[in-house]
Each structure stands twice: as C-alpha cells, then as structure tokens.
Amino acid sequence: MRNCLLFLLLACCGLQVRAQDSARWRRNADTTLFGNSTVPTRSDYLDQFEEAFQTLNKVPLVTGSLIGIDQMQEKLNESDSAIAILKDRLNAGDRGQNIRNLQMYNTLLDALDKSMADYNTSLQGYASKLLGIKKEIRDMRKDTLIIKVFRDTALRAQFMPQLVQLRSKWKRADSLMKVSTARFNTLKAHVAGNSIIVEELLYQTDGLLRTVGVQVFGKERRFIWEPRSGGNTPTAAMQAGFRKSVDAEQRLAQYYFAITRNKRVWLYITGLVFYFWVWYNYRSTKKLDRMASLNMLGLRYLNPRPYTATLVLALSLAPLFDLHAPAIYIETTQFLLMLIVSVVIYKRLSRTLFYGWCVFLLLFLLLPIIRILGLPMFLSRWYNFVINIASILLGWYFLSRDASHLKAYKLFRWVVGLYVVFNALALLCNVFGRVTLSQILGATAVYALAQTVSLGVFVSVVVEAFLLQIQSSRMRKHYPEAFEIADISRSLRRFAMVLAIILWVIVFTTNLNIYDALNDILGIVFSQPYSVGSINFTLRGLVLFLGIIWVANFLQKYIAYFFGDTGDDAAFDDKGQRSRLLVTRLVLLILGFLLAIAASGLPIDKITVVLGALSVGIGLGLQSIVNNFVSGIILIFDRPLRIGDTVEIGDKKGRVKEIGIRSSTLLTEEGAEVIMPNGDVLSHNIVNWTLSNNYARVSLPFVIRKNADMDQLRPALVQVVKANHDVVERKEPEIVLGAITAKTVELRIYFWCKDFARVNVVAGEVRAAVYQQLEKMNIEVE
Structure with missing residues (x-):
C-alpha cells in the first residue's frame, strides 16, 4: 500500500514537470513556421526590390548598345546628299540621260538600296532589344509586392531607402528610354523614307534604261545636219552647268567609294x-x-x-x-x-x-x-x-x-x-x-x-x-x-x-x-533545273564542278614551280621536297574533288548510287585502272621508292623521275624514260639502291707482279682511295687478295662511294689514282 502511494506521487510530479516544459516550449517557439505561408516577409520585399534594380540597371546597357545609331545617322545624311543629286540629275532632261550616266545612277541606286536594307536589318535588331527591356519594365510595374509597398504607409516607412533608390533609377531609365525611343523612331522613319525614294528612283532609272534598250536602234534625234530650233545656250549657263556637273560627279563618286x-x-x-x-x-x-x-x-x-x-x-x-x-x-x-x-x-x-x-x-x-x-x-x-x-x-x-x-x-x-x-x-x-x-x-x-x-x-x-x-x-x-x-x-x-x-x-x-542582260539570261539558264533519270542538276552546279576540278588540276600541276622544281634532273637529289610535293598534289586533287561536289550541289546519295554502278564496271573491265590508282596511293604513302631513287624493277634500272596516280617514270642511264603502271611496280621485287642513303660499294680488281711488298702497298693504296672526296671517309677501304699464281697476285680494292649516281665516275678516278701510285712504287700491273 505504501509503495502504491509513492508511485502515484511520483507520477503526479512527472506530469506537472511535463506540463511546465510544454508551456515553456510554447512560449519560446516561433509559431510563424506553421502559420499562413502566403504572407510576405521582409526578405520577400527585399528580393523584389533587387529584381527591380536589376531590370532598371539593364536600361543603360541596352541604350548604350545602340551606339551604331549615331554612325547610321551620319551615313544617312551622306545618302540624303547622294539621293538629292540623283533626283536632280534624273530630272535634268537631256543633260544627264546618256547611257554611261544612267549606268552609273543605276549602280549607285543599287548600292543605296542595299544600304537601306542593311539599315533596316540593324534597326530590327535594335527594336528587339528595346521591346525586350520595355516588356521587363511593364512586368515590373505590375508586381504586387512593389505596389503594396507604395500603398501601405507602414511598409513605405519601413522600405524608404529602397524606395528612394528605386525612384532615382526609374527617372534615369525613363529618360534614357524616351530619348532612345525617339531617336530610334526618327531614324526608322528616315530609313523608310529613303527606301521609298530609292525605290522610285530605281524604277525611274530602270525605265530609262529599258527605253534606251528599246529605242537604241531607232531614230531618237533629228539628223545632224538639220537645223536646231531655238538659240544657243548662254556661256554663263554652260559654265554654271559645267561646275554643277563636275561637283555632282565628285560627290557621287565620293559617296560610292565610301559605301x-x-x-x-x-x-x-x-x-x-x-x-x-x-x-x-x-x-x-x-x-x-x-x-x-x-x-x-x-x-x-x-x-x-x-x-x-x-x-x-x-x-x-x-x-x-x-x-x-x-x-x-x-x-x-x-x-x-x-x-x-x-x-x-x-x-x-x-x-x-x-x-x-x-x-x-x-x-x-x-x-x-x-x-x-x-x-x-x-x-x-x-x-x-x-x-x-x-x-x-x-x-x-x-x-x-x-x-x-x-x-x-x-x-x-x-x-x-x-x-x-x-x-x-x-x-x-x-x-x-x-x-x-x-x-x-x-x-x-x-x-x-x-x-x-x-x-x-x-x-x-x-x-x-x-x-x-x-x-x-x-x-x-x-x-x-x-x-x-x-x-x-x-x-x-x-x-x-x-x-x-x-x-x-x-x-x-x-x-x-549588255552585261546585266547577259548576266540575267545566263543566270536563268544556269539556274534552270535539269534531270537525267532520278538525278537533278543545274548547269551552274555542273560548271562549278568542272571549274573547281580544272583549278585543282592546274594547281597540282604547277605548284612545283613555286619551289623551283621544273621537272628536270636538278631536283632529283632533293627527295624530301619532291615527296612533299607529291603528297601535296594528291591532297589538292582530293580536296578539289570534295569541294567541287559541295559547291555544285550534286546530291551525295545519287553520287553513291553512281559509284555503286561504277563498281559493276570496275568488276567487268576497269580492274587495271583501279589497281594502278590504288597502287599509286600506296607508293605515295608507303614510300618503297621516292623520286630521285635509283631502283631496279624487274629488268628495268634507272632513277625515279615521277610517281603519278596511274603510272611512274624511270629515267635510265641511256636517257630513256620508262613509263611503268603502278600496279606493275608493286607486283615486282623492288631493288632500291638509295632508300636509306646514297652510298654504293665499289670493287676495283688489279693484277700485279708477285714481287710487290704488300706491307707497304696496302697503306699506300688505302691513302690513295681515301684522298678522293667522293669516297665515304667513315668506311675504311679494304684491300683483299684474290687469286695468286706463280707470277701474279690479284688485288681487290673495296670502298664506298657517297653518291650512287657517280659510281662509274668515282671508280674511274680511283682506278687512275691507283695506277699512278703503282707506277711510283715500280710495281708492274698485268
């Protein structure tokens, strides 16, 4: 019983403590976290002010980007002067209507018309910027939080610094927008007015040119011997007309050169x-x-x-x-x-x-x-x-x-x-x-x-x-x-x-x-679509294709001239340059072909069909041509032989003069040029004497009397061979004994020549020097 009462007493104390803690928590807790979330806070108002400031700060940037309007206005003022001169000249009667002047007026008016079109394009870009910032400002003015601050006295007092800053930015932005909009509208009206005048003058000039074209073979004036009605033009009037005409010509020329x-x-x-x-x-x-x-x-x-x-x-x-x-x-x-x-x-x-x-x-x-x-x-x-x-x-x-x-x-x-x-x-x-x-x-x-x-x-x-x-x-x-x-x-x-x-x-x-007329006629003819089967093409695309191919072929043919290579024997030893030129020619041809296809507008899918059809022809009769073409590409990039190399291909020996797409050319020692298909070149074993270097080993046999002192003869002959400047110094000459009889000894001298092309010349020079040395040493030669 005593224990039960004690338990109840402790329980009551615990409940009281929990009740006190709960009341204390309710007093200290922020109940707004669980209140109505639609009520704006101070932070919400400040964020909205910041967005408004950012919008108004864009106005100086947008109006500052319209700096091109000043330059456009200056150019329009210049065009006004040119338009005034053209109007005066076109209304001058006989004085300004000769064919050369009409052509000049038409050219200037075309340039003016293009300038007005460019101005309109620029103004459209400016208009989109102005409309964009105006829309942002309108959206800002409809913002409910900003409106509430202006209407609520308490909020207005609370956010007075922000409101003062907002009013200052608003006044500046409003002033900039009014000035920019007024200038933009004035300039737009100016461009539109000039466009209308230029169109009218172009119509008038084209009409005069058509009239000239129609009446060019007809009688326009009286015969030259017929008397002229009216008196002569006064001298003062002619002088004034001359000065005016010269001034107009100068101003029109200056304007044309400027634009x-x-x-x-x-x-x-x-x-x-x-x-x-x-x-x-x-x-x-x-x-x-x-x-x-x-x-x-x-x-x-x-x-x-x-x-x-x-x-x-x-x-x-x-x-x-x-x-x-x-x-x-x-x-x-x-x-x-x-x-x-x-x-x-x-x-x-x-x-x-x-x-x-x-x-x-x-x-x-x-x-x-x-x-x-x-x-x-x-x-x-x-x-x-x-x-x-x-x-x-x-x-x-x-x-x-x-x-x-x-x-x-x-x-x-x-x-x-x-x-x-x-x-x-x-x-x-x-x-x-x-x-x-x-x-x-x-x-x-x-x-x-x-x-x-x-x-x-x-x-x-x-x-x-x-x-x-x-x-x-x-x-x-x-x-x-x-x-x-x-x-x-x-x-x-x-x-x-x-x-x-x-x-x-x-x-x-x-x-x-007749240039413009021919240009128009040819433009119509060359732009007219034609079709062959399912392939559509125009003459313009075909001419572009052939023209680009011709230019690419011309460049690959004559590009070597820029490097002094005219195809003669002088550039044989410069193997690196000739190899680079060969690759350059191939690249020019490939790029020219690809560019020709892209410029001509020929459909790629149709070309692939044609290539597929060609594959049948290749299988029937073009194997050798394709084989030679592919072999030429392999020779260019794999480089088993290079231009200037001395090679043996089958029973042919000579220097490589040219490596083409279809065939290669060997220049023999007799001066003949052997043209070999590239497929035949790769199908034979290629002996390249100068692939890694131009050295060639030379062997010179001598038969001398047996009584010669070999200990003195060997070093003497080695020095004689090494004295020739075409002998490779780092490869020591060798003196080898051959057949020995009762009276004679065969000597073989081996040395390396620096240039394979000069083997015979160097061998003769060394042989003559060896004979002289043997005579000095009183050694008889058989």
Missing part, C-alpha cells in the same frame, strides 16, 4: 602581296649574289622595286573586284592604267607607234570630259562626231601606212580593226540620229583597244613574276640556273590569257550595255 570600300580591300591586299612577292624574290637572289642568273629570263617589266608592275596588276584586276562600278571609277582607273602602261612601253615601241598611242590617250580623255560637262545634246553630238573621225583616221593610219610595226602584234592589229569599225558605226549612228547607240559603240571601241594594250602588259607581268619565282627558288636551293623557260612560259601565258580574256569580256559587255 563600297570593302569591295576593294581584297584588291589592295592582292597588290601588296604581289609587290612583296616580287621584292622578296629579288632580295633573296641578291643576297645569294646570283643576280646574273636573272638575265636569262629576259625580264622587261619587273625590277627590284616593282611599283609600276604592281599598279598594272591592281588596276587591270579592278573591274573584277567591282563589276558594277560607276563610269567615273572605270574611266579613272583605266586612264591611270593607260598612263602607267605609257611609261612602261615608252622604250619598247617605235616612235611612230608611241606617238599614235599618245594621240589615242588624248581621244580617250575627251570622252569623260564631254560626259561630265553635261553639254546640250546638239553640242555633244558634234564633239562625238569629231572624235569619231579622228579615231577612224588614227586607226586607219596604223592599219595601212604603218602595218609593218603591227606584224608582231596580231591580236593588237585585230583590235585596231575593231576600233576602226566601231568608230565608223558610231559616226553613222550619230549622223542619222541614233545617239545612244553612237555613245555605246564609241565608248566600247575606246575601252576595247585600251584594255587590249593594258592586258597585254598584264599578261607579261604575271608570266615574268612566276618565272622570277622559279629562278629565285632554284637559286635558294642551289639548283642549276638553266631550265626550260620557253615551255613553262607558254603554259603560264595560257593561264594569264584566260584571266585577261575574262576581264576584257567583262569590260566589253559592260560598255555595250
């Missing part, structure tokens, strides 16, 4: 590379004191400071880098080129030809002057009439009275004939009122003759530059000076002539005002 300078960057780079290429070759040859070796090349246009040659090259290539340049650019570059050519050919032409060339320069210069003057049509026709007559007389003089000077220039004589015919046609068209056609034919005649002369010098400059590269490389590698200049010059001249003909045709068709 198309990137087109000529590669032209400048080409000129600089050519200059330093020629300069380096002269410099390296001079350092080797081998300048006399260049005399055999007969260089006429190159010198150690090739300023004129570089200008001829750059100005000749100028039309290729800017196909749609304005008339003033073409006229300026062509006139500069003709002046430089005049300096170059001054001492190479007879006095009669050179004086005639100077007269031609004067007639050439009169054409742009008449165009820039903006003369009334009747005066312009009479000036062109006089120029046409003078041109016909000049050409006829050279074709008739001085034909002996042109016998060496067949192509030039043909172009002079074309010059006379075109000027005669221009004269007739001018007389009978076909003014536009007269302008076209006259300009074409002048530029055709000028281009022919300048491109003739251009071709010679290119050929001489390559010949200089070949000779300087040979001097640096210590090859012989002489090589087959005539054959190499012919092959290089063919390549340069192809490029010159392309340039000539571009300028010729541009002056005839």
Whole structure:
C-alpha cells in the first residue's frame, strides 16, 4: 500500500514537470513556421526590390548598345546628299540621260538600296532589344509586392531607402528610354523614307534604261545636219552647268567609294602581296649574289622595286573586284592604267607607234570630259562626231601606212580593226540620229583597244613574276640556273590569257550595255533545273564542278614551280621536297574533288548510287585502272621508292623521275624514260639502291707482279682511295687478295662511294689514282 502511494506521487510530479516544459516550449517557439505561408516577409520585399534594380540597371546597357545609331545617322545624311543629286540629275532632261550616266545612277541606286536594307536589318535588331527591356519594365510595374509597398504607409516607412533608390533609377531609365525611343523612331522613319525614294528612283532609272534598250536602234534625234530650233545656250549657263556637273560627279563618286570600300580591300591586299612577292624574290637572289642568273629570263617589266608592275596588276584586276562600278571609277582607273602602261612601253615601241598611242590617250580623255560637262545634246553630238573621225583616221593610219610595226602584234592589229569599225558605226549612228547607240559603240571601241594594250602588259607581268619565282627558288636551293623557260612560259601565258580574256569580256559587255542582260539570261539558264533519270542538276552546279576540278588540276600541276622544281634532273637529289610535293598534289586533287561536289550541289546519295554502278564496271573491265590508282596511293604513302631513287624493277634500272596516280617514270642511264603502271611496280621485287642513303660499294680488281711488298702497298693504296672526296671517309677501304699464281697476285680494292649516281665516275678516278701510285712504287700491273 505504501509503495502504491509513492508511485502515484511520483507520477503526479512527472506530469506537472511535463506540463511546465510544454508551456515553456510554447512560449519560446516561433509559431510563424506553421502559420499562413502566403504572407510576405521582409526578405520577400527585399528580393523584389533587387529584381527591380536589376531590370532598371539593364536600361543603360541596352541604350548604350545602340551606339551604331549615331554612325547610321551620319551615313544617312551622306545618302540624303547622294539621293538629292540623283533626283536632280534624273530630272535634268537631256543633260544627264546618256547611257554611261544612267549606268552609273543605276549602280549607285543599287548600292543605296542595299544600304537601306542593311539599315533596316540593324534597326530590327535594335527594336528587339528595346521591346525586350520595355516588356521587363511593364512586368515590373505590375508586381504586387512593389505596389503594396507604395500603398501601405507602414511598409513605405519601413522600405524608404529602397524606395528612394528605386525612384532615382526609374527617372534615369525613363529618360534614357524616351530619348532612345525617339531617336530610334526618327531614324526608322528616315530609313523608310529613303527606301521609298530609292525605290522610285530605281524604277525611274530602270525605265530609262529599258527605253534606251528599246529605242537604241531607232531614230531618237533629228539628223545632224538639220537645223536646231531655238538659240544657243548662254556661256554663263554652260559654265554654271559645267561646275554643277563636275561637283555632282565628285560627290557621287565620293559617296560610292565610301559605301563600297570593302569591295576593294581584297584588291589592295592582292597588290601588296604581289609587290612583296616580287621584292622578296629579288632580295633573296641578291643576297645569294646570283643576280646574273636573272638575265636569262629576259625580264622587261619587273625590277627590284616593282611599283609600276604592281599598279598594272591592281588596276587591270579592278573591274573584277567591282563589276558594277560607276563610269567615273572605270574611266579613272583605266586612264591611270593607260598612263602607267605609257611609261612602261615608252622604250619598247617605235616612235611612230608611241606617238599614235599618245594621240589615242588624248581621244580617250575627251570622252569623260564631254560626259561630265553635261553639254546640250546638239553640242555633244558634234564633239562625238569629231572624235569619231579622228579615231577612224588614227586607226586607219596604223592599219595601212604603218602595218609593218603591227606584224608582231596580231591580236593588237585585230583590235585596231575593231576600233576602226566601231568608230565608223558610231559616226553613222550619230549622223542619222541614233545617239545612244553612237555613245555605246564609241565608248566600247575606246575601252576595247585600251584594255587590249593594258592586258597585254598584264599578261607579261604575271608570266615574268612566276618565272622570277622559279629562278629565285632554284637559286635558294642551289639548283642549276638553266631550265626550260620557253615551255613553262607558254603554259603560264595560257593561264594569264584566260584571266585577261575574262576581264576584257567583262569590260566589253559592260560598255555595250549588255552585261546585266547577259548576266540575267545566263543566270536563268544556269539556274534552270535539269534531270537525267532520278538525278537533278543545274548547269551552274555542273560548271562549278568542272571549274573547281580544272583549278585543282592546274594547281597540282604547277605548284612545283613555286619551289623551283621544273621537272628536270636538278631536283632529283632533293627527295624530301619532291615527296612533299607529291603528297601535296594528291591532297589538292582530293580536296578539289570534295569541294567541287559541295559547291555544285550534286546530291551525295545519287553520287553513291553512281559509284555503286561504277563498281559493276570496275568488276567487268576497269580492274587495271583501279589497281594502278590504288597502287599509286600506296607508293605515295608507303614510300618503297621516292623520286630521285635509283631502283631496279624487274629488268628495268634507272632513277625515279615521277610517281603519278596511274603510272611512274624511270629515267635510265641511256636517257630513256620508262613509263611503268603502278600496279606493275608493286607486283615486282623492288631493288632500291638509295632508300636509306646514297652510298654504293665499289670493287676495283688489279693484277700485279708477285714481287710487290704488300706491307707497304696496302697503306699506300688505302691513302690513295681515301684522298678522293667522293669516297665515304667513315668506311675504311679494304684491300683483299684474290687469286695468286706463280707470277701474279690479284688485288681487290673495296670502298664506298657517297653518291650512287657517280659510281662509274668515282671508280674511274680511283682506278687512275691507283695506277699512278703503282707506277711510283715500280710495281708492274698485268
């Protein structure tokens, strides 16, 4: 009983203690952890303020990224000036409507239209940035926590520092956005307005060009002998028109050069590379004191400071880098080129030809002057009439009275004939009122003759530059000076002539005002899809494929010239270079083939089908061709023999002259060239005498009298052999006794020759030296 009461007393005490602990825990515990989680805390408000600050801080970054707007505005101001001039010129009536001016206006308007399109693209990027930051700001303004802080007095007092900072950032961001948006809208409206004007001017110019094309063979004006209605233009008005025309031409040219300078960057780079290429070759040859070796090349246009040659090259290539340049650019570059050519050919032409060339320069210069003057049509026709007559007389003089000077220039004589015919046609068209056609034919005649002369010098400059590269490389590698200049010059001249003909045709068709039409027609024809079975292709892709293959083949064929290797025996000993060139040629062919496939747009899956079909043909009749091709690749990379090695393949022995994709060539000691298919080369045992080195062991037998003192003879003969500089010093010569009779002893001298190709020469030299030594020692030789 006593124990039960004690247990109850302890239990009551325990419950009381637990109750006190529970009350104490309730007082100290944070009941918010288990309260309503939607009630924002101070931390939530601060996080929201931080997000707002980050959004507003983006505004200066976004508006600062629109820095290109300032440059765009400057360019638009320049374009405004050009557009104003073009509008004035297109509305000037007869003064600005000749064919050359219309072509220039069309080119400038195309450039302006492209510039406006680029500006619109840039503005769209700017617009996306502005819209993005505006959307973030709108989302920020809808934030409920920020709104609650502004509406609740207690919260506003609690977060007053953050609110002050927020207001400051808001004012700054709002100001930046207003200014940027206003500038952006103004600029966008400016670009849109200019785009509309340019489109209208393009439509007007295209219409005038179409009218010219339609009416070019029709009578546009009265006959030249018919009286003109109205009085003459006052002198003051003509002077004012001249100044205005010249100023407009200059401003249009400046604007064109400003917006198309990137087109000529590669032209400048080409000129600089050519200059330093020629300069380096002269410099390296001079350092080797081998300048006399260049005399055999007969260089006429190159010198150690090739300023004129570089200008001829750059100005000749100028039309290729800017196909749609304005008339003033073409006229300026062509006139500069003709002046430089005049300096170059001054001492190479007879006095009669050179004086005639100077007269031609004067007639050439009169054409742009008449165009820039903006003369009334009747005066312009009479000036062109006089120029046409003078041109016909000049050409006829050279074709008739001085034909002996042109016998060496067949192509030039043909172009002079074309010059006379075109000027005669221009004269007739001018007389009978076909003014536009007269302008076209006259300009074409002048530029055709000028281009022919300048491109003739251009071709010679290119050929001489390559010949200089070949000779300087040979001097640096210590090859012989002489090589087959005539054959190499012919092959290089063919390549340069192809490029010159392309340039000539571009300028010729541009002056005839048919370049754009031909370009459009050819573009349609070459883009037209054709199909053969299930394979679709275009002529453009086919031409690209064949063109790239031709270029790759040309490069692999002539790349050796850059390293002085012209295919002669001089480079046989440089086995490393020839092996690298062989691999380079193979890589060029493979890369050219892959690039041709990629550029042509031919479907790869169809090509695999064709290759699968070819495999059947291979199984039927092309085994030997494929075998030779694969064997050629194995020879190139496995290298059991190299160019310049002396080998024995079957019953053939000689030096490897060439390793091709299909066959290899051996040069025998008799000078014959043995062409062996690569499959046959690998199918035979190959004895390579010079695979690891060029050493060859030589054995010389001698029969002498038996009474010779061998103890003195051996060291004497060893010294005689070692005295020859073609004997390998680190391999000691050996003297071996052979057959011994009652009266004679056979001696065999073994030594190593440094160059396998000189074994016979060295053996003869050593044999003669041994005989002399034996005579000195009074030893008889049988």
